[in-house]
Amino acid sequence: MCRKGGFITNKTTFWLSGAIIIWIALIVGGFYFLHSYNARPGEAATAPAVWPQNEVIARAEGEQTLLIFLHPMCPCSRATIAELEDILAAHGKNMHPIFVMMTSDKEDKEWRHSSLTRSAEAIPGGSVIQSKSEYLEKLFSVYTSGQILLYDAAGKLVFSGGITTSRGEQGENPGSIQLVKILSHLPAQSFVQSPVYGCPLSEAVTTKDKP
Numbered sequence: 194m195c196r197k198g199g200f201i202t203n204k205t206t207f208w209l210s211g212a213i214i215i216w217i218a219l220i221v222g223g224f225y226f227l228h229s230y231n232a233r234p235g236e237a238a239t240a241p242a243v244w245p246q247n248e249v250i251a252r253a254e255g256e257q258t259l260l261i262f263l264h265p266m267c268p269c270s271r272a273t274i275a276e277l278e279d280i281l282a283a284h285g286k287n288m289h290p291i292f293v294m295m296t297s298d299k300e301d302k303e304w305r306h307s308s309l310t311r312s313a314e315a316i317p318g319g320s321v322i323q324s325k326s327e328y329l330e331k332l333f334s335v336y337t338s339g340q341i342l343l344y345d346a347a348g349k350l351v352f353s354g355g356i357t358t359s360r361g362e363q364g365e366n367p368g369s370i371q372l373v374k375i376l377s378h379l380p381a382q383s384f385v386q387s388p389v390y391g392c393p394l395s396e397a398v399t400t401k402d403k404p
Contacts, residue, residue, distance in 0.1 A: 233390075234337075234355070234388035234389060234390055235336065235337030235338075235339070235340075235389050235390060235391050235392070235393060236336040236337050236393070237336075237337070237340075237353070237354070237386065237388070237389060238262075238333065238334055238335040238336060238337070238340050238342065238353055238389070239334040240333045240334055240335065240342050240350055240353055241333065241334070241350065242349065242350050242384075243348055243349060243350070244258070244344050244348035244349075244350075245332055245333070247329075247332055249322070249324075249328065249329060249332075250291065250293075250322060250329060252344060252348055253289065255346050256289075256346055257288065257343060257344065257345055257346060257375075257376070258291070258343070258344045258348075259285075259288055259289075259290045259291065259341070259342075259343050260290075260291050260293060260333070260341065260342040260343075260344075261273070261277065261290055261291070261292045261293065261313070261339075261340075261341050262293045262295075262329075262330060262333070262335045262337075262338065262339075262340040262341075262342075262394065263292060263293065263294055263295070263309060263310075263313065263338050263339065263391075264294075264295050264338035264391070264392050264393075264394050265294050265295065265304045265305070265307040265309050265310050266303075266304060266307055266309070266392075267309065267338040267339070267391050267392035268392075269338065269339065269357075269390060269391045269392055270309055270338045270339045270391050270392070271308075271309060271312070272339075272357045272362055272363045273338075273339040273341075273355065273356060273357055273391065274309065274312045274313060274316070275363055276356045276357055276363050276369055277290065277316070277341075277356060278316055280356070280369060280372060280373055280376070281316065281317070281318075281376075283373075284373050284376045284377050285376045286317075286318075287318075288318060288376065289318045289319065289320065290316060290318070290319045290320075291319070291320055291321075291322060292310075292313040292314075292316070292319060292320070292321045292322070293322050293324050293329050293330070293335075294310055294313070294321055294322065294323050294324060295324055295327060295330065295338075295394050296323045296324055296325050296326075305323065327394065327395070330394050335394065336393060336394055336395065337355075337389045337390075337391045337392070337393060337394060338391035338392045338393075338394055339355050339356075339357065339389050339390060339391030340353075340354070340355065340389045340391070341353070341354060341355065341356060341368075341372070341389075343372065343375060343376075350384065351375055351381075351383070351384055351385065352371065352372055352375055352384075352385045352386075352387075353384075353385075353386050353387075354368045354385070354386050354387030354388060354389050355368050355387055355388055355389030355390050355391070356368040356369040356372055356387070357369075357390050358390075359390050362390075366387070367387050368387030368388070368389075371385040371387060372385075
């Protein structure tokens with residue numbers, strides 16, 4: 194009986210140890226996948242080097258024009274809004290950012306009045322444009338939520354990219370540093386490009402938006 198009991202105990206210990214190892218492996222794998230996903234940038238824009246003529250959105254004559262493309266249901270882009278708000282408060286008080294919101298073909302009210310849209314509307318001096326049928330996204334060749342384009346007073350593209358450290362994460366990063374330099378009229382490269390982290394504009398996001 195003692196031997197049999199010992200066998201059962203050893204067998205139980207074996208399966209329990211195996212279950213713990215698998216559990217730990219799943220947790221580590223999950224963290225690795227999440228980190229890899231958050232750190233993977235989206236597709237960069239191939240925006241025109243000179244402001245494209247169109248009848249939907251006008252360039253600010255004699256001033257810089259700042260465009261921010263957003264998917265209204267992208268949770269990653271909340272960090273973009275927060276980062277941009279801090280940058281403009283310190284270095285772009287006279288700037289009038291234009292937020293281009295992708296519009297659902299189904300006229301979904303949840304998209305039009307999402308928390309991200311409301312946050313964009315709350316930015317001082319900013320305006321929100323609803324882009325139907327991805328017209329503006331196609332015009333400027335933008336593919337990822339959080340993409341920022343800055344055209345100078347002459348209509349030349351001087352900045353293209355994102356201003357977050359990763360998906361949904363704020364913090365000092367190359368994109369925000371370069372954008373601050375340009376807005377502050379400090380010495381900078383003639384054209385700056387940085388990674389953009391966010392959801393694809395062409396895909397619906399299933400994560401439920403929070404108020």
